[in-house]
Amino acid sequence: MPRLGLYEATQSVKRLRGRFNVRNALLVAAVVAGSVSAVGYHFLRYTGQINGDGMAPWLYAFGVLLTFGAAFIYMSFRYRKRPTSFIPVFWAPIAAGLVYLAAGYLVSQIGQPSLPDDLNLNVQLQGFDLDTGRPLTVATILKMNVITLFQAAFCFILLLRIRSLVNVRRTRTSERNWNILLGLMVFASLLVFMRSPRQGLNVIQSLALVPAVGMMVVNSFRMSWIVYLPFRDKLAVIGLSFLLLILLVSVGVMDEQLLGAFNFVPFSYTFVRFYSYPLSVFFTLSIIFGIIYCTTTILSLLFHLPTASAFQQKAGEVAAIHSLTELVGQVFEPDALYSTITAAPVEAGLADASWLLMTRATEAGVVPTVESTFRISPGRLREKIDVSALYSDIQSKRKPVILGSAPADHRISARPGEGIGSLVAIPLMARSELLGALMVTKEVTQGFEPDDVLALSVYCDQAALALDRAHLFEERLEKERLERELAIAREVQSKLLPQQIPCIRGLTIHASSTPAQEVGGDYYDFAVLDENRLAFVIADVSGKGTSAAFYMAVMQGIFSAVSAIADSPRAFLIAANEALVRVLEKNIFISVLYGVIDSEKETISIARAGHCPAATIDLDGRASLWRLDGMGLGLDPSGAIFAKSLVEETRRLSPGDVFVLYTDGVIESRSATGDEYGFDRILSVLEQNRHEDVDDLHGALIGDLDSFVENGAYGDDTTVVVIKWHGSAFMPSETMSRMLGTRTTTGE
Amino acid sequence: MSNFSVGFRSTGTFTILDLNGELDAHTASELEAAIQKCKDDKSFQIIVNGNQLQYISSAGLGVFMAYIEDVRENGGDIKIAALQPKVFNVFDLLGFPMLFDIVDNEQEAMSRFENGSTKN
Structure with a gap:
């Protein structure tokens, strides 16, 4: 928490700094110091300690310009932000003007002499020594300072607020025009620097006003902000501009020489001019600009009023479509996307009802389906409009179909006055493929103008992109989901294979299984029947992939359950066949080789149900395929032919005998030239490696297969089990019962 | 990619399917379609000529199992x-x-049909 406190502290310091940064503080200090010094100067002139000669008036005039220049710069920083609404823009100068009038009126009441009759009335009223400009009373000092300061505030606020209007949709030209105007105003003001307040403008000084006023007119044509005003705001702005105009006229144009006319701030010109002649010119110019700008504003607004509602509606539609387009881009869930897309044009006021068609692949081919409707019920839609006929029209044209008078069209069965006056159907195209169509109706006939159709088309392009993206997104999700599922399936299946080789007297075993895809149909397993007997099985489900994996799991269940109770390989296979014919699909069968090794009797018994024959070799190198009769499980539903064909054989074991069990994936593996691995090659590898222990023998078989397949492909699941008999005296060490895993060298 | 094809021939009441290429999990559907067509045509005396068949996988064998009963x-x-x-x-x-x-050839297959002997 202390860290948070520290953070907040730094933030508030930053905020304070932002508000009172050094630049602003200096500007404010300059303004305050300048105004106070001006009061001091006037006071010294009043007391006569300074007269109108020498350096002092120059210093004063220069200081005044610096002071008000600083004030203008400071205020222009304050008003730099772009206004969010245009009504407050008018309030600020109106308020400033009212404050000025009030303050001016109040100070003008101070030291007002009772109406005398003599000719020096003006002099007395104004309170200046007209020749030297010396203030004659303290009240005069107060009046000239207060009036000047408030008039400055009013004029600066007026200028800066007008600037924010002129700057709407600014261009380089508009910015330049504004700067030229300001420059010309300053230039015209500076021409009267140190001119006597008693004198009027000379020819040059008067002519300098002309370009300034010209630029005012140019800047007054910057009215683009008006266009975006809603109708009611336009009315409000007309009122406010009018108010401001009256205010400006009352401040600026009132003739101070006109006796008897009411004036809030009598002789305000004189006061400001005696304060500073350039300021007076600048203020006058500002007020003239304000009057021009307000006048053009009022006139433009008046001309814009009749079109305001149409324009506002169009702008509203554009804005609504735009915001909905953005929304559409954020939705991925198809149903939500459909209803958002459907509702948008109606909510934007472009139509009265709408519905969305998406093509959907069904058994009958690709058909358009109404996915979503808005302000029209699906039932009414079916009843009144032949949607698929409209869609096939779109399909052939790939362009919007516009029915100006819908009831006249043969595809619309609504009669005039039933709420379907005109209809537009727009194709939704993405990557030059037709995804569907959006159809909208209006109650009136000829309800869609060309620009409406254009707006709808633009919208539909966006919507189609969003739909396309949502579809891609969904496909990817689906793919990822499938991949996850398959990874789980593979994990589960690997658990169905033995994790450990059982440990039994006289035997060593090594085994591996590799599915061609994520999951496969190969299976091998062992079961210790009793202390001397081990059952082994190898099985291959027809086909590959997921369905094979399911039946492999079934086979595993049958082995676990039946091996314990079957008293011979033949009995096991008959029982397994019986169990399987009930669950196997017609076209699925399982080849199985099942055997039992008795380490006490030193015998091996096997039976073969359609499986690849075991490859055997003895110590002397006599290699052969142990092929017995027997058909695959699940081929004979009755079981009679199966049982009749099934042969079991028992052989005596002698030390060094090796038995290799494998699936047809091994035999049928292809080399790069397309040759099959074949049975003979297994036998020759066995012959060469028959003296090795099972691990090396297994390794030699797999190694040979790998080198054969190199650059070729394992098309099928491959499983290899190697069993070696060492004689009943041989006791396998505990380390022999080790973990097994699937090979990782999957060839796809 | 598919290097398997099925050719149709008719001799009297027999429909002869000439299998060509490699019949595996990917191409099994073509043989399935061929036998299904025989079924649809009500020609149930089918002889499959495997002279040009280079390879058959368990999935290919499954096709025969799927239809034989029917x-x-x-x-x-x-x-x-x-x-x-x-x-x-x-x-x-x-x-x-x-x-x-x-059987070894089509003639033998036809004569088996004429003798009316079927397994099962």
């Missing part, structure tokens, strides 16, 4: 003729000769 119930049969030794070995390993008439 065909026999309709009084017909699927007889397999002229298999290459290597392909025959695959049939033989699984015990198909006990379920199907697997």
Whole structure:
């Protein structure tokens, strides 16, 4: 928490700094110091300690310009932000003007002499020594300072607020025009620097006003902000501009020489001019600009009023479509996307009802389906409009179909006055493929103008992109989901294979299984029947992939359950066949080789149900395929032919005998030239490696297969089990019962 | 990619399917479609000529299993003729000769049909 406190502290310091940064503080200090010094100067002139000669008036005039220049710069920083609404823009100068009038009126009441009759009335009223400009009373000092300061505030606020209007949709030209105007105003003001307040403008000084006023007119044509005003705001702005105009006229144009006319701030010109002649010119110019700008504003607004509602509606539609387009881009869930897309044009006021068609692949081919409707019920839609006929029209044209008078069209069965006056159907195209169509109706006939159709088309392009993206997104999700599922399936299946080789007297075993895809149909397993007997099985489900994996799991269940109770390989296979014919699909069968090794009797018994024959070799190198009769499980539903064909054989074991069990994936593996691995090659590898222990023998078989397949492909699941008999005296060490895993060298 | 095809021939009441190439999990559907077509045409006396069949996988064998019952119930049969030794070995390993008439040539298949002998 202390860290948070520290953070907040730094933030508030930053905020304070932002508000009172050094630049602003200096500007404010300059303004305050300048105004106070001006009061001091006037006071010294009043007391006569300074007269109108020498350096002092120059210093004063220069200081005044610096002071008000600083004030203008400071205020222009304050008003730099772009206004969010245009009504407050008018309030600020109106308020400033009212404050000025009030303050001016109040100070003008101070030291007002009772109406005398003599000719020096003006002099007395104004309170200046007209020749030297010396203030004659303290009240005069107060009046000239207060009036000047408030008039400055009013004029600066007026200028800066007008600037924010002129700057709407600014261009380089508009910015330049504004700067030229300001420059010309300053230039015209500076021409009267140190001119006597008693004198009027000379020819040059008067002519300098002309370009300034010209630029005012140019800047007054910057009215683009008006266009975006809603109708009611336009009315409000007309009122406010009018108010401001009256205010400006009352401040600026009132003739101070006109006796008897009411004036809030009598002789305000004189006061400001005696304060500073350039300021007076600048203020006058500002007020003239304000009057021009307000006048053009009022006139433009008046001309814009009749079109305001149409324009506002169009702008509203554009804005609504735009915001909905953005929304559409954020939705991925198809149903939500459909209803958002459907509702948008109606909510934007472009139509009265709408519905969305998406093509959907069904058994009958690709058909358009109404996915979503808005302000029209699906039932009414079916009843009144032949949607698929409209869609096939779109399909052939790939362009919007516009029915100006819908009831006249043969595809619309609504009669005039039933709420379907005109209809537009727009194709939704993405990557030059037709995804569907959006159809909208209006109650009136000829309800869609060309620009409406254009707006709808633009919208539909966006919507189609969003739909396309949502579809891609969904496909990817689906793919990822499938991949996850398959990874789980593979994990589960690997658990169905033995994790450990059982440990039994006289035997060593090594085994591996590799599915061609994520999951496969190969299976091998062992079961210790009793202390001397081990059952082994190898099985291959027809086909590959997921369905094979399911039946492999079934086979595993049958082995676990039946091996314990079957008293011979033949009995096991008959029982397994019986169990399987009930669950196997017609076209699925399982080849199985099942055997039992008795380490006490030193015998091996096997039976073969359609499986690849075991490859055997003895110590002397006599290699052969142990092929017995027997058909695959699940081929004979009755079981009679199966049982009749099934042969079991028992052989005596002698030390060094090796038995290799494998699936047809091994035999049928292809080399790069397309040759099959074949049975003979297994036998020759066995012959060469028959003296090795099972691990090396297994390794030699797999190694040979790998080198054969190199650059070729394992098309099928491959499983290899190697069993070696060492004689009943041989006791396998505990380390022999080790973990097994699937090979990782999957060839796809 | 597919290097398997099925050709149709008709001789009298027999429909002869000439299998060509390699019949595996990917191409099994083509044989399925061919036998289904025989069924739709009500020609249930089907002879499969495997002279040009280079390879058959367990999925390919499954196609015969899927249809044999139906065909026999309709009084017909699927007889397999002229298999290459290597392909025959695959049939033989699984015990198909006990379920199907697997003969050396089409003539033998036809005469088996005429004798009316079917397995099962």
